[in-house]
Amino acid sequence: MSKRRPYIRPMDGWWKKNPFFIEYVIHESTAFFVLAYALTLLVGLVRLGQGETAWSAWLASLKTPLAIVFHVCLLAGAVYHAFSWFKLMPVTLPPVRIGGRKLRADEIVTGGFVAAVAGAAFIYLLVWGLA
Amino acid sequence: MTKNRKRSNAPVFWLLFGAGGMLAALTGPMLIFITGIAIPLGLLFPEDTMSYPKMLGFAQNFFGKGFIFVIIALFLWHSVHRIFHSLHEFGIPAGPTSKLVCYGTALAGTLVSAFVLFRMGF
Numbered sequence: 001m002s003k004r005r006p007y008i009r010p011m012d013g014w015w016k017k018n019p020f021f022i023e024y025v026i027h028e029s030t031a032f033f034v035l036a037y038a039l040t041l042l043v044g045l046v047r048l049g050q051g052e053t054a055w056s057a058w059l060a061s062l063k064t065p066l067a068i069v070f071h072v073c074l075l076a077g078a079v080y081h082a083f084s085w086f087k088l089m090p091v092t093l094p095p096v097r098i099g100g101r102k103l104r105a106d107e108i109v110t111g112g113f114v115a116a117v118a119g120a121a122f123i124y125l126l127v128w129g130l131a
Numbered sequence: 132m133t134k135n136r137k138r139s140n141a142p143v144f145w146l147l148f149g150a151g152g153m154l155a156a157l158t159g160p161m162l163i164f165i166t167g168i169a170i171p172l173g174l175l176f177p178e179d180t181m182s183y184p185k186m187l188g189f190a191q192n193f194f195g196k197g198f199i200f201v202i203i204a205l206f207l208w209h210s211v212h213r214i215f216h217s218l219h220e221f222g223i224p225a226g227p228t229s230k231l232v233c234y235g236t237a238l239a240g241t242l243v244s245a246f247v248l249f250r251m252g253f
Binding site: 011014015025028029031032034035037038039040041042044045046048049052055056059062063067068070071072074075078079081082085086112115116118119120121122123124127128130131 | 151152153155156157158159160161162163164165166167168170171172176177179180181183185186187189190199202203206207209210211213214217220221222236240243244247248250251
């Protein structure tokens with residue numbers, strides 16, 4: 001065993017020192033909300049496959065105050081995911097040319113927000129159509 | 132010289148991350164609002180919107196099946212990829228174990244949802 005104890009810079013709380021990094025950690029953390037919702041839906045799907053009694057029990061569990069609070073948190077996380085996803089799109093997208101002109105960053109972001117509203121409206125109308 | 136150059140599998144995971152992130156940004160907020168808030172509280176939609184016959188019918192319909200599968204699978208692959216690539220920021224090395232836990236979760240969820248949807252019939 002070596003007696004050398006090289007200095008390793010501690011990395012506890014590194015991201016709290018800079019607003020840019022705080023935002024970075026928050027927008028990366030939205031993945032946990034997306035994951036939690038995917039797992040919630042997966043449980044629902046498994047319960048649906050088990051029959052009517054299991055499905056009704058799952059639906060009833062969604063009505064508990066804890067489940068409502070959980071979904072309000074998920075909603076906040078998902079909204080922030082959508083916001084940051086499109087806010088970052090000028091950086092994550094390769095340069096887009098329309099009619100020989102390069103699309104400006106603010107045009108990409110606005111286009112993304114419009115798409116997010118359209119997507120939400122599409123899902124709303126889809127569920128209405130099925131209901 | 133290099134006949135069998137090993138190709139990276141990174142683009143596959145990145146593509147699943149990107150597709151899932153886009154889908155989550157477009158549909159996630161409204162889906163969460165409908166399934167987790169509006170329907171349980173009896174707001175805006177008819178009471179039987181998520182009743183057993185309706186949901187079973189949706190899951191047995193070809194497009195409904197595809198919708199459920201794509202939402203669950205891509206949300207999973209998006210989130211685990213993002214979590215995996217953020218681990219090192221918090222001192223957790225991106226080794227084989229963390230890779231297995233992250234992508235294994237997504238793979239298991241994908242297989243379970245495919246199995247359940249397939250067994251429900253068309």
